[in-house]
Amino acid sequence: MPKTRTRTRQVSRLPREQRLSDIMKAGREIFSEKGFEAASMAEIADRAGIVEGTIYRIFKGKRELLEKVVAQWYEEVLADYDVQLAGVRGTWNRLRFMIWYHLQGIHDQPDLFALVAQQLRGRPDYEETEVYALARQYASHATDIIKEGIAAGEFRPDPPMQLVRDMIFGGTEHYAWRFLSGKGDLSVEETADQMANLVYGGLAQGGDAPAPGGLESVVQRLEAVAQKLEQ
Amino acid sequence: MPKTRTRTRQVSRLPREQRLSDIMKAGREIFSEKGFEAASMAEIADRAGIVEGTIYRIFKGKRELLEKVVAQWYEEVLADYDVQLAGVRGTWNRLRFMIWYHLQGIHDQPDLFALVAQQLRGRPDYEETEVYALARQYASHATDIIKEGIAAGEFRPDPPMQLVRDMIFGGTEHYAWRFLSGKGDLSVEETADQMANLVYGGLAQGGDAPAPGGLESVVQRLEAVAQKLEQ
DNA sequence: CGACCTGCTGAATATAATTTATTAAAGAGC
DNA sequence: GCTCTTTAATAAATTATATTCAGCAGGTCG
Known part of the structure; x- marks a missing residue:
C-alpha cells in the first residue's frame, strides 16, 4: 500500500510548438527574474509544468534557451x-x-x-x-x-x-x-x-577636422581679428 | 617497495604574502587565457604549484580571486x-x-x-x-x-x-x-x-542647444569678417 | 484491438567549486 | 638537539547543477 511507485503518472503530450512556447515563456520569466546563472533548469521546468529532461528535447541546453x-x-x-x-x-x-x-x-x-x-x-x-x-x-x-x-x-x-x-x-x-x-x-x-x-x-x-588645435586655433584667431575689426 | 603511500609528500610553507602573489599571478594568467568560467580552480592551483584547497585559505573563492x-x-x-x-x-x-x-x-x-x-x-x-x-x-x-x-x-x-x-x-x-x-x-x-x-x-x-550649424556658421561668419578686414 | 512511435519522465552521470579532516613544516621552549 | 604547538597545505569528501539516458505511456494507424 505505501508503495509510491504505483501512482500512475499523469503525462500530457503536447504538440511541439505548444511545449516550445511554454518553455520559452517560463524561461523568459525566470531569466528576467533571476538572471542567467541564478536561474536553474529545474525551476524553469517547474514553471513550465514539466520535468528538466523535457527542456533538452527541444533546446540543446540552458544557453540555447x-x-x-x-x-x-x-x-x-x-x-x-x-x-x-x-x-x-x-x-x-x-x-x-x-x-x-x-x-x-x-x-x-x-x-x-x-x-x-x-x-x-x-x-x-x-x-x-x-x-x-x-x-x-x-x-x-x-x-x-x-x-x-x-x-x-x-x-x-x-x-x-x-x-x-x-x-x-x-x-x-x-x-x-x-x-x-x-x-x-x-x-x-x-x-x-x-x-x-x-x-x-x-x-x-x-x-572630424579640428586637428590638434586646428579649428580651435582658427576660431581664436578669427575671434581676435573680429574684435579688432569691431573696435 | 612499490608502496606509493610511503612517499613523504614534500610541502613548502611560504609566507602568506608570497603564496598570495603566486596565486594572483597564476590567476591573472589563467583568467586572461581562458576567461572566468573556463578557468578552473584546479588549473590555477596547478600553475601556482599548489593544490586547490590552498587557494581558499587566502581567497574566499573564485570570484574574490x-x-x-x-x-x-x-x-x-x-x-x-x-x-x-x-x-x-x-x-x-x-x-x-x-x-x-x-x-x-x-x-x-x-x-x-x-x-x-x-x-x-x-x-x-x-x-x-x-x-x-x-x-x-x-x-x-x-x-x-x-x-x-x-x-x-x-x-x-x-x-x-x-x-x-x-x-x-x-x-x-x-x-x-x-x-x-x-x-x-x-x-x-x-x-x-x-x-x-x-x-x-x-x-x-x-x-545641448541644437543650433543646426552652430559652430560651423559662427566660423563662416568670422571668416567672412576676417576676409573683409584683411582686404 | 494491438503494435508502434515518440514525448515525457525520473533517475543517473558529470563537472567544478567549495568544505573539511588530516598531515607535516617551522619555530618556541627547555 | 629534542619535543610540542601552531597552522599551512593537502587530499579526499561534499554540494550544486547542468546534462544524459533507459524506459514508460499517450496517441495514432493499420
Whole structure:
C-alpha cells in the first residue's frame, strides 16, 4: 500500500510548438527574474509544468534557451520600432526618437537588456548567433538616421558612422548601467534630449577636422581679428 | 617497495604574502587565457604549484580571486596614466590622449578588459567592490578633462558631463568589442582622433542647444569678417 | 484491438567549486 | 638537539547543477 511507485503518472503530450512556447515563456520569466546563472533548469521546468529532461528535447541546453528567448524579444522590438519611427519627421527628431526608443526599452525591460550585455555579447561564438544578426539590424537604426542626415545636408558627409553608432549605444548602456543593475533611476526624456543634442552637434559641424588645435586655433584667431575689426 | 603511500609528500610553507602573489599571478594568467568560467580552480592551483584547497585559505573563492587580480591591474594602470598625462598640454591634446590611453589599454590587455565588462560590472554587489571604486577613479579622467576645457573657456559651461563620459567609455567599449572578443583589429590612433574630434566638437559649441550649424556658421561668419578686414 | 512511435519522465552521470579532516613544516621552549 | 604547538597545505569528501539516458505511456494507424 505505501508503495509510491504505483501512482500512475499523469503525462500530457503536447504538440511541439505548444511545449516550445511554454518553455520559452517560463524561461523568459525566470531569466528576467533571476538572471542567467541564478536561474536553474529545474525551476524553469517547474514553471513550465514539466520535468528538466523535457527542456533538452527541444533546446540543446540552458544557453540555447536563453538565446531563443532573447531573439524572440528582439524581434518584437524591431517590429515595433519600425511602426513607431514611421510617424517621426526631421533628422533631429528622428535621431532623438531613436535614442529615446532605446532608452525606453532599457527602462521597460532592464533585465532582458542586461542578459544580452552580460551573457550573449562577448561569447566567442556571438557573431554566429541569431541574436547577433538581430542586434546588427537594431544598431543599423542609428546609421540609417545618420545617412538620412547626410543626405539632407544637415550632417557633414564623411563622419565615422560606426563610431558614432557605438557611442550612442555604448553611451546609453553605460549611462543606464546603475539602473540596469537595479539601482537608481533613469530619466529617459532628459537623457534622450541631451544625447541627441550632443550627437547632432558633433555631426553637424566639422567634428572630424579640428586637428590638434586646428579649428580651435582658427576660431581664436578669427575671434581676435573680429574684435579688432569691431573696435 | 612499490608502496606509493610511503612517499613523504614534500610541502613548502611560504609566507602568506608570497603564496598570495603566486596565486594572483597564476590567476591573472589563467583568467586572461581562458576567461572566468573556463578557468578552473584546479588549473590555477596547478600553475601556482599548489593544490586547490590552498587557494581558499587566502581567497574566499573564485570570484574574490578575480576581483583582486583585476583590482591590482587597475592600480597599475591608474598610476601609469597620471605619469603619462602630466606631459600633455592643451585641452584637445589631453582629451585625445585620455581616449588614446584607454584604447591602447584595450588593445594591449583585451582579456582583462573583457573580464571587467563581463564578470564584474553588472553584478548586484558591484558598487561595493574595490574594482568599482577604482573604475570610478579611472572614469574621472574624462570628467577632469571636460572640467579643464570648461575652465579654459573652450567648452560650453554646462554640458551633461556624466553622459559625455559614458559616451566615451561606452563608445570605445562597443567599438572595440569585436577586437575584445578576439576578432578583427583595432586602429588605436585613428579611432582616438575621430572620437576626440567628435567629443571636442560636441562640447565646444552649443551641443545641448541644437543650433543646426552652430559652430560651423559662427566660423563662416568670422571668416567672412576676417576676409573683409584683411582686404 | 494491438503494435508502434515518440514525448515525457525520473533517475543517473558529470563537472567544478567549495568544505573539511588530516598531515607535516617551522619555530618556541627547555 | 629534542619535543610540542601552531597552522599551512593537502587530499579526499561534499554540494550544486547542468546534462544524459533507459524506459514508460499517450496517441495514432493499420
